[in-house]
Amino acid sequence: MNRREFARHLSLMLGTWAAGRRHAPTQGPASLRVNGTRLNEQLTRLGNIGRNPVTGGINRLAFSDADREARSYVTQLMRAARLDVSVDAVANLIGRRGGSDPTLPALMVGSHIDSVPEGGNCDGPVGSLAAIEVAHTLAERGVTTRHPLEVVIFSNEENGKTGSRAMSGEVEAQELDIVTASGKSIRDGIAFLGGEPGNLRRARRERGSVAAFFELHVEQGGILEREQVPIGVVEGIVGIKRWDVTVEGFANHAGTTPMDARRDALLAAARFVDTVHRTTRDIAGRQVATVGRIRAEPGAPNVIPGRAVLSLEIRDLDMTKIDQVFERLRGEADAIGAATGTTFAFQPFYTSHAALTDEPLRRGIESAASVLDLRTMRLPSGAGHDAQSVARFAPIGMIFVPSVGGISHSPQEFTRPDDVVNGTNVLLTSLLESDRPTDRG
Numbered sequence: 001m002n003r004r005e006f007a008r009h010l011s012l013m014l015g016t017w018a019a020g021r022r023h024a025p026t027q028g029p030a031s032l033r034v035n036g037t038r039l040n041e042q043l044t045r046l047g048n049i050g051r052n053p054v055t056g057g058i059n060r061l062a063f064s065d066a067d068r069e070a071r072s073y074v075t076q077l078m079r080a081a082r083l084d085v086s087v088d089a090v091a092n093l094i095g096r097r098g099g100s101d102p103t104l105p106a107l108m109v110g111s112h113i114d115s116v117p118e119g120g121n122c123d124g125p126v127g128s129l130a131a132i133e134v135a136h137t138l139a140e141r142g143v144t145t146r147h148p149l150e151v152v153i154f155s156n157e158e159n160g161k162t163g164s165r166a167m168s169g170e171v172e173a174q175e176l177d178i179v180t181a182s183g184k185s186i187r188d189g190i191a192f193l194g195g196e197p198g199n200l201r202r203a204r205r206e207r208g209s210v211a212a213f214f215e216l217h218v219e220q221g222g223i224l225e226r227e228q229v230p231i232g233v234v235e236g237i238v239g240i241k242r243w244d245v246t247v248e249g250f251a252n253h254a255g256t257t258p259m260d261a262r263r264d265a266l267l268a269a270a271r272f273v274d275t276v277h278r279t280t281r282d283i284a285g286r287q288v289a290t291v292g293r294i295r296a297e298p299g300a301p302n303v304i305p306g307r308a309v310l311s312l313e314i315r316d317l318d319m320t321k322i323d324q325v326f327e328r329l330r331g332e333a334d335a336i337g338a339a340t341g342t343t344f345a346f347q348p349f350y351t352s353h354a355a356l357t358d359e360p361l362r363r364g365i366e367s368a369a370s371v372l373d374l375r376t377m378r379l380p381s382g383a384g385h386d387a388q389s390v391a392r393f394a395p396i397g398m399i400f401v402p403s404v405g406g407i408s409h410s411p412q413e414f415t416r417p418d419d420v421v422n423g424t425n426v427l428l429t430s431l432l433e434s435d436r437p438t439d440r441g
């Protein structure tokens with residue numbers, strides 16, 4: 001055939017090949033899909049461990065018997081996914097599979113399976129079992145990643161993220177004495193799950209030892225459902241600052257002190273609560289601020305409150321934004337004090353730093369979702385997650401799937417099986433994207 005015929009022949013061949021690829025999604029790692037039926041069945045079975053038969057609430061408190069039973073079930077699933085299972089010093093449950101290039105740092109995926117009292121079976125389990133399903137799919141399809149793969153079920157997420165914080169070296173010695181809702185101290189709980197509380201240093205991961213970490217999690221809010229978007233690309237986990245606010249007035253007789261001669265600390269506090277709400281709404285951005293606790297002293301019906309003590313909490317992805325909102329609120333408090341004859345004092349007592357997700361990983365998640373024909377939107381996480389601690393030593397990527405009604409930490413917590421499967425396919429595809437040689441190496 002002449003050159004012209006050859007060119008035509010070649011273009012026909014390529015067209016057939018391209019069409020074949022479009023219509024045969026089982027070809028090549030980019031078109032791998034997880035086994036959604038298996039995953040949802042496993043989620044249901046895990047949900048039977050620690051379930052209150054009356055309310056349907058999940059009581060899989062960290063370090064409880066139910067926690068240990070759930071971990072033994074998850075260990076079986078890890079083994080079925082052909083992962084080598086171990087428990088580290090802080091009792092993180094780790095499933096590992098070697099990569100084709102042993103010199104590369106690991107790709108890590110995971111979440112937690114402990115719950116709050118009377119919680120649901122999605123917060124934690126969805127991301128945990130999805131991570132195992134990703135490993136299972138790779139194993140049964142004979143796909144070996146270049147990087148080693150680590151699936152991590154972090155210990156004690158709900159009472160202070162002990163497992164992930166030990167990896168980043170943040171757990172303080174005195175923290176181990178804290179008694180958790182299980183009735184055990186963190187120290188005894190770690191030992192109960194097979195860890196070595198005296199040796200937490202050994203759980204630590206150095207910067208550079210993990211190429212990327214992915215966590216799939218349910219949103220626990222209602223934005224994705226409201227916007228009808230199946231995949232959320234998390235921009236980061238918001239930072240938190242908290243203050244004790246003390247308002248000093250003057251305690252006096254509630255019957256004999258005229259209305260224009262009062263220095264009522266509770267009245268000033270009430271105005272402050274309203275100001276916190278209004279001012280925070282008025283400032284452009286997605287910051288949130290809350291007064292969640294208030295106490296009046298001396299606290300009698302016939303005494304004008306001389307002191308009020310309240311809490312103030314502000315959250316945002318940007319720590320400097322938190323400080324700006326605080327400065328505005330402090331200015332408003334001074335004005336309220338001047339108008340009511342009271343003074344405001346602010347004592348900071350808690351800071352949790354914001355953890356941003358990695359921009360290349362966000363884009364990887366977006367391109368994975370687009371391969372799967374799933375719409376995405378970017379959003380911050382208002383709740384804390386293990387990924388936040390991992391961010392201290394590795395780039396993190398976080399995927400959200402919708403929570404029905406935005407409900408979480410409740411027996412009503414629910415994410416639809418289809419959304420779980422979509423999120424897990426995005427997790428798998430993003431992970432493979434990060435494994436490609438052109439990426440971080």
Ligand SMILES: [Zn+2]
Pocket residue numbers: 112123124157217385
């Ligand atoms: Zn969680």
